[in-house]
Amino acid sequence: MAESPRTRDLYGQLDDVLDRMTLSGAHYKILVLVGVGHLFNIFEQLNVAYAGPILIQEWGLSQAANGALTTATYLGIAVGGTIAGILSDRFGRRQVFMANFLLFTLGALVAAFAPNYAILFLARILVGLGLGGEITLGFTVMAEMTPTQRRGAMVAALNVVASVGLLAASGVAALMFGPLLEFFGGSSYAWRWYFGVMVLPAFVFLWLRRYLPETPRYLLRRGRVAESNRILTLLSGGSLKGRADTEVREFIQGPEGVPARENEVKTRVRELFAGEVRRRTIIAALLWIGMAGGSVVYFISLPTILGQRGVSVDTSLLLATISNVAGVFGALAGVWAAHRFARRAVYIVTIGTMLAAALAMASVPNVALTLTFAIVISFMLQIMVGNHLAYMPELFPTRVRATGAGLTASVGTAASALAPLAGGALADSFGVMGPVLLLAGLFVVMIVTALFAPETAGKHLTEITAEESAHPGRASTVAQ
Numbered sequence: 110m111a112e113s114p115r116t117r118d119l120y121g122q123l124d125d126v127l128d129r130m131t132l133s134g135a136h137y138k139i140l141v142l143v144g145v146g147h148l149f150n151i152f153e154q155l156n157v158a159y160a161g162p163i164l165i166q167e168w169g170l171s172q173a174a175n176g177a178l179t180t181a182t183y184l185g186i187a188v189g190g191t192i193a194g195i196l197s198d199r200f201g202r203r204q205v206f207m208a209n210f211l212l213f214t215l216g217a218l219v220a221a222f223a224p225n226y227a228i229l230f231l232a233r234i235l236v237g238l239g240l241g242g243e244i245t246l247g248f249t250v251m252a253e254m255t256p257t258q259r260r261g262a263m264v265a266a267l268n269v270v271a272s273v274g275l276l277a278a279s280g281v282a283a284l285m286f287g288p289l290l291e292f293f294g295g296s297s298y299a300w301r302w303y304f305g306v307m308v309l310p311a312f313v314f315l316w317l318r319r320y321l322p323e324t325p326r327y328l329l330r331r332g333r334v335a336e337s338n339r340i341l342t343l344l345s346g347g348s349l350k351g352r353a354d355t356e357v358r359e360f361i362q363g364p365e366g367v368p369a370r371e372n373e374v375k376t377r378v379r380e381l382f383a384g385e386v387r388r389r390t391i392i393a394a395l396l397w398i399g400m401a402g403g404s405v406v407y408f409i410s411l412p413t414i415l416g417q418r419g420v421s422v423d424t425s426l427l428l429a430t431i432s433n434v435a436g437v438f439g440a441l442a443g444v445w446a447a448h449r450f451a452r453r454a455v456y457i458v459t460i461g462t463m464l465a466a467a468l469a470m471a472s473v474p475n476v477a478l479t480l481t482f483a484i485v486i487s488f489m490l491q492i493m494v495g496n497h498l499a500y501m502p503e504l505f506p507t508r509v510r511a512t513g514a515g516l517t518a519s520v521g522t523a524a525s526a527l528a529p530l531a532g533g534a535l536a537d538s539f540g541v542m543g544p545v546l547l548l549a550g551l552f553v554v555m556i557v558t559a560l561f562a563p564e565t566a567g568k569h570l571t572e573i574t575a576e577e578s579a580h581p582g583r584a585s586t587v588a589q
Contacts (some may be wrong), residue, residue: 119329119361119369120326122360122362123325123337123360123361127255127257132255132263135343135347135349136255136259136344138349139322142318144266146247146314147244147274149274149314150243150244150247150271151271151274151275152277152307154186154278155275156282157178159279178230179526180526181233181237182233182236182240183522183523183525183526185233185236185238185239185241186237186244186519187241188238188241188519189240189242190241190242190244190245190519191241191516191519192238193205193241194246194511194513194516194518197511198508198509201323201327202246202249202323202327202511203322206246206318209239210314211239212239213237213239213243214308214312214315215239216235216237216238217232217308220233220304221302221304222301241515241522247267248514249324249502251264251267252264252503252570253325253570257567260570261496261566262448264447265443265448267495268440268444269437269495271440272433272439272440272491276433280430281303283427283430285302286299322343322349323336326507330369330508331368332366332368333365333366334362334364338358339357341358341360342355378509378516381512386509389504392504392563393501393504393505393514394516394517394520396558396559397520397521398524399552399555400494400555401518401524402528403551403555405525405528406531406551407486410532414471418475432484435484435485435487436488439487439488439491440492442488442491442492443491443492443493443494443495447496451564451566452559452565453559453564455492456493456555457560460559461552461556462485462489463485463489463490466485466489467549467552468545470545471542500562501514501517503568504565504571532544
């Protein structure tokens with residue numbers, strides 16, 4: 110006899126509710142509240158690179174000291190992502206999410222007023238700490254809030270907003286360090302305005318984010334059935350505020366205060382390295398290394414390749430902005446791909462195309478063709494990133510979802526920090542083909558990993574039990 114929704118455990122009941130739920134205005138509001146953080150995130154990650162030449166000129170920095178500012182940011186991201194993941198699995202997504210946003214906003218403000226290099230370096234670490242949590246929790250919150258059949262598209266949509274941040278970082282830099290340089294006080298002050306330009310809108314969105322609710326899946330893990338039903342009522346009704354007279358629907362039935370699974374109340378980091386969860390942790394880490402490391406290698410290689418084609422620095426900024434426009438369209442295509450196609454297939458097709466385009470771009474000494482291949486890579490890269498963001502929270506059970514996503518993203522961040530060093534060393538030894546070969550190696554690792562990864566598209570969020578984690582032989586019984 111088939112199991113009725115009311116006899117299933119709390120997670121099963123929630124899956125039934127999300128299967129039936131349609132997207133409402135509340136889901137799109139959550140998308141905006143979460144997505145804007147990704148826009149600021151990408152902008153803050155890249156602004157040191159674009160402001161670097163002016164900082165070197167104004168403060169007499171060496172290339173190594175300038176590069177260390179980017180390393181500081183990535184170091185903060187690695188630490189912040191892991192800490193935020195652990196804290197949000199223990200104390201909830203919403204509170205940690207708010208703290209992260211405040212943290213990197215304050216860091217950006219300190220960077221804009223930094224009186225010396227040491228303060229700027231510490232400010233970039235502070236920025237990174239906030240960015241790490243923003244990355245980890247953004248796709249986790251969207252995945253846990255969204256109807257099952259629309260989950261991939263909604264999580265991938267975060268990357269559309271992020272791609273706008275990518276475009277904004279290069280576009281604003283091209284304006285503020287180009288025709289508007291004197292308007293912003295010349296090279297002595299323009300970089301400060303650039304570091305602080307997102308602070309005011311960030312505080313506005315921090316205020317708006319107070320409407321962001323806790324995810325029902327986390328609440329059920331803690332046995333907070335009544336609050337879960339209130340949030341589900343708001344989601345189904347299209348509102349995030351609610352009213353005092355709003356009638357709460359009983360979507361989930363169960364005793365109040367009794368966790369969804371008694372043996373899953375605590376978050377144990379060691380569980381990421383046991384049984385079926387360990388396999389998924391390794392897969393996630395390898396995909397993060399390829400995606401994050403490969404992205405950095407590509408972005409730092411493009412100006413070098415353009416320079417070898419005889420393109421000036423200011424023109425290369427313009428060309429980078431043009432290729433980033435293609436990335437916005439790629440992010441939009443990524444929403445469609447995450448909704449329509451298997452996760453593994455999207456990885457393989459996009460990475461294979463980028464691999465071929467990268468090798469061709471490095472081999473053909475022509476500016477127009479170089480830009481064409483760069484546009485192809487930017488387009489496919491953003492499709493792949495959208496698919497990646499959708500896939501990561503689907504790999505882990507609720508009790509360690511943010512922890513697993515944060516830890517593996519931090520591994521990817523470490524790859525991002527090391528990629529410029531490795532790419533530079535290879536460029537010194539082998540010319541422009543050096544970093545391209547590194548990029549190719551990272552892409553091959555991703556393709557091989559995707560071939561052995563579990564498929565999750567269109568399925569319920571994984572809930573691997575503690576017993577299955579301890580005994581990998583039982584993993585075949587896991588509901589995907």
